[in-house]
Amino acid sequence: MDGTSSAESMRLESLLTLPFTGRGVSYSCDRVVSAMRAPGVSPHVTLPYVMDGEPSVPFHAILPRQIGRPGRRISPGLVLGLTENAFLRRLPRGDSDTVAYIWSDTSPGFARSLRERGTVVVREKVNCSKALARRVLDDAYRRIGHAPQHGISDEALAEENERLALADAIFCPSECVAQSLVELGVPEEKLLRTSYGFDPDRFASDARLLPATDGVTFVFVGTICVRKGAHLILKAWARSGIKGRLVLAGPLEPAVETVAAQELARPDVLRLPFVNDVAALYKSADVFVLPSLEEGDPLVTREAAFCGLPSLVSPMGAGQVVQDGQQGYILDPYAEDDWVEALRSMAAQPGLRQRMGAAAHERSLDFTWSKVGVGRRRTLTNFLSGRSSPEPRNTRPWITSMAAVGA
Incomplete structure (x- = not known):
């Protein structure tokens, strides 16, 4: 298939770098991945540890809660690295049927490691770009006379820009999210417009x-x-x-x-x-x-x-x-x-x-999860079916303009 993932058969290998709590991002990740299940689509989630409940799809928690929780508090970088390495070990090099589906932030070098494996990389952009968030929140805190509390540094902007640049596609759950990425210079063809859902x-x-x-x-x-x-x-x-x-x-x-x-x-x-x-x-x-x-x-x-x-x-x-x-x-x-x-x-x-x-x-x-899952699966399948052989790794001129916008 010349480096492209099959529309009929897909290993959806998902990475959640946050602990599973059944709320927030971990809840959305679980519901989305579960709803995308279908004959020929095999989902799996790798995560650091489970706090409450369990994901509804097959998963691997790399640490027990008793170790993961204090470990993440004492050395978050170490827990993140262990989780990323465990995820990388699940990815066969150059496997055209595997999609690396990344939720939440990852370490600076992780995106490059993914690209080197030749796996199709899809990112979930839960919120708007950090560049937009920082601009909006700087203004908001200025209006009330408080120092900004967002903690979005120049380094964080640069890291997000690289993650976006090295992804093959990005799920955008709203038009606000999509437009914040367009503003950064992310090509339209990389943006997969979708939504989140709910459980009636x-x-x-x-x-x-x-x-x-x-x-x-x-x-x-x-x-x-x-x-x-x-x-x-x-x-x-x-x-x-x-x-x-x-x-x-x-x-x-x-x-x-x-x-x-x-x-x-x-x-x-x-x-x-x-x-x-x-x-x-x-x-x-x-x-x-x-x-x-x-x-x-x-x-x-x-x-x-x-x-x-x-x-x-x-x-x-x-x-x-x-x-x-x-x-x-x-x-x-x-x-x-x-x-x-x-x-x-x-x-x-x-x-x-x-x-x-x-x-x-x-x-x-x-917008039930079941309907959203069908739509996301169709969107991803169409993207993969229309995708040509992976572009050369050094032909991403737009990353320079992204860095300029984020600065």
Whole structure:
């Protein structure tokens, strides 16, 4: 097959350099890889260790939890290297039926080791480029008078640029992610546009987490941080004068705790820790809010949509579920007057909430993990089928422009 992977037979060797927790990136990795299973497609995941539960696909954890957890805390580079080496040992050199599917960041030299093996390399870009994230977050922290907390260094930008340059293809779960890579100069033909999904079975119960209240309940789910615009929704809520409550569920970033201390102390603002039964939380709410400044494709938005909640979201928070004026409203996260007006409009119009919530539920059905998996498998198969022999390793002129953008 001249160095290309077969559309009919595929070993999908996945690498997750994070521990498996059943949440966040590890959850998305497991659900995506599992949903891509089909006759002729054999998935496997290599990961450092398992914290909670187990992946639903065949996997190899290189360390037991009792060693992996303290080891990663004491020497993260060592655990990362062990995980990468274990993954490399699973890759036959030049095997045209094997795809190396990489989730999360890897060490600087790992991408070059993959290329030397002649394996097709596909990366999952969970969020927007680090270059865009740093630019957005530098501005966000400047606006609130705080030093940036993102920790994205020039070295991290250069390493990501190299990882992207040495990949054959990159799964982009949203148009925001794809455009952030186009901005870096990544060729369009390398970008595989897709999405994330959700599991309807997780939301089968009609249980409610919160007691009913006299008014409308707006809910924010995720880390209560600057990146997700939590301080912005708190400011808009305080101005809105709505009878009801704003519920924020997730860990609280100190910067938000400081800059929005007055709003967080309001009696109509309820802050919850991490919520395991997020379905019961959504079913206690009337409207979902997410004014994120930088995201990939937020799972919480489609989960809220499936539960019949209309949304007030930023372009980053909308993912692919919310269309402006149909399943909710898409607003500039910094347009506080627009947020205040939208909050008041949703609160005052139960018919609008019902109509948009029904549209949100209907649209969410296109994004179950099973449907997303079929679409991703088809996208990858089409890419592999149309791929010619691997290009010479030294003909990647666009990496220079990527480095310039990231600087």
